[in-house]
Amino acid sequence: MAEPSDGGAPMAGAEERSASGPAGIGGPIERAAGPDQSWLIASPGLWEGGQSGFRAGWVELAQGRIKAVGFGPSPRPADQTVDGLVAPGLVDVHCHGGGGASFTDPDPDQLATAIAVHRRAGTTTLVASLVSASLEQIEAQLDRLRPLVEAGELAGVHLEGPWLAPGKRGAHDPELLSWPTPAAVDRVLAQSDIVRMVTIAPELPGALAAVERLSEAGLVAAIGHTEADLATATAAIAAGARGATHLFNAMPPLSHRAPGPVLALWRDRRVFCELIADGHHLDLDLVGFVLAQIPDRAVLITDAMAAAGMGDGHYQLGGLPVEVAEGVARLAGQSTIAGSTIRLSQAVANLVAAGQPLVPTLAAASAGPADYLGLPGVGRLVPGAWADLVEVDPSGRVKPLLRRGRPAAAG
Numbered sequence: 001m002a003e004p005s006d007g008g009a010p011m012a013g014a015e016e017r018s019a020s021g022p023a024g025i026g027g028p029i030e031r032a033a034g035p036d037q038s039w040l041i042a043s044p045g046l047w048e049g050g051q052s053g054f055r056a057g058w059v060e061l062a063q064g065r066i067k068a069v070g071f072g073p074s075p076r077p078a079d080q081t082v083d084g085l086v087a088p089g090l091v092d093v094h095c096h097g098g099g100g101a102s103f104t105d106p107d108p109d110q111l112a113t114a115i116a117v118h119r120r121a122g123t124t125t126l127v128a129s130l131v132s133a134s135l136e137q138i139e140a141q142l143d144r145l146r147p148l149v150e151a152g153e154l155a156g157v158h159l160e161g162p163w164l165a166p167g168k169r170g171a172h173d174p175e176l177l178s179w180p181t182p183a184a185v186d187r188v189l190a191q192s193d194i195v196r197m198v199t200i201a202p203e204l205p206g207a208l209a210a211v212e213r214l215s216e217a218g219l220v221a222a223i224g225h226t227e228a229d230l231a232t233a234t235a236a237i238a239a240g241a242r243g244a245t246h247l248f249n250a251m252p253p254l255s256h257r258a259p260g261p262v263l264a265l266w267r268d269r270r271v272f273c274e275l276i277a278d279g280h281h282l283d284l285d286l287v288g289f290v291l292a293q294i295p296d297r298a299v300l301i302t303d304a305m306a307a308a309g310m311g312d313g314h315y316q317l318g319g320l321p322v323e324v325a326e327g328v329a330r331l332a333g334q335s336t337i338a339g340s341t342i343r344l345s346q347a348v349a350n351l352v353a354a355g356q357p358l359v360p361t362l363a364a365a366s367a368g369p370a371d372y373l374g375l376p377g378v379g380r381l382v383p384g385a386w387a388d389l390v391e392v393d394p395s396g397r398v399k400p401l402l403r404r405g406r407p408a409a410a411g
């Protein structure tokens, strides 16, 4: 599960980037410092972590990473003062694309476009999700994504399929769904250098054994696109499943006489629950309630497809035609929702606009997803973490500041 670029030593070339990085943000600050010198940013509201919120403080950066963090007066005059609240960069662990591009595209430029459009909205850590396909196709897609993971542009890959329930397939092509046979699991495990998470319907033949093998190998097995009942979902958690792929969506509803997988996932303290806060997949009051109940294991995701950061129109998802109208993506000619069109910053803004408190909302877009997938060096402002910063205003509007110490463009 090693991710070389996030593991320890700074990336090759990080020094040059760090040196030219912070000088670019926040206006006309000239910086003559060399690569080993640090850069100190002060803020009237620096993210303290956990659920405690913001306090006046400072963060010192060097070589693309956070060197020190403190609250109260800074140890030396700040090189830069940010007027707004400073928080960790956002972490989106379920995303299929954006900017007109998908992570299944063969063209490297398209892959870069998809990453860039999310980065411009403050998502500094992104996991690429692949929809159901044949294992041959998935292996080819992984080969194309591998350099981006190794370079630290992506934090890994999520396989959403092909081991999904036909009856809850959502926008996945039914022809491409399959069962997690031992041989198929072998092939996925052979990609465990970059695959971090696999969505699986636990009621499929062989699924519980697959959950156990994936978990033992250090991958996150997430329950989703499932018709499982409470007992089956509970058994999958016992076998090692630790995630809910977009809780509530593509699974039976929480019913008073048949609570189904939702209860199994929500109640278990070991399970992280993904939530899509685009205002279409889920009622935002429900999202806010779940965040309040399980603040340490709620994970906001986008499940974004190619239309994220773009306008309405015709797009593709895993080879299926999708029409986006008024920001909602649906399989062409059907009512089935086919991913969202938001970036994670929009999920934060939506929830705050709906009256949800900012702090747990931001935690669910940073520390929550980082803990879910065990991503090192992201999601928190602590020494040793990447210098990934965003500026946030009290209404939940997120602006990118830095990624790995380099200034980030907004848009």
Ligand SMILES: [Zn+2]
Pocket: 094, 095, 096, 129, 160, 303, 339
């Ligand atoms: Zn998805």
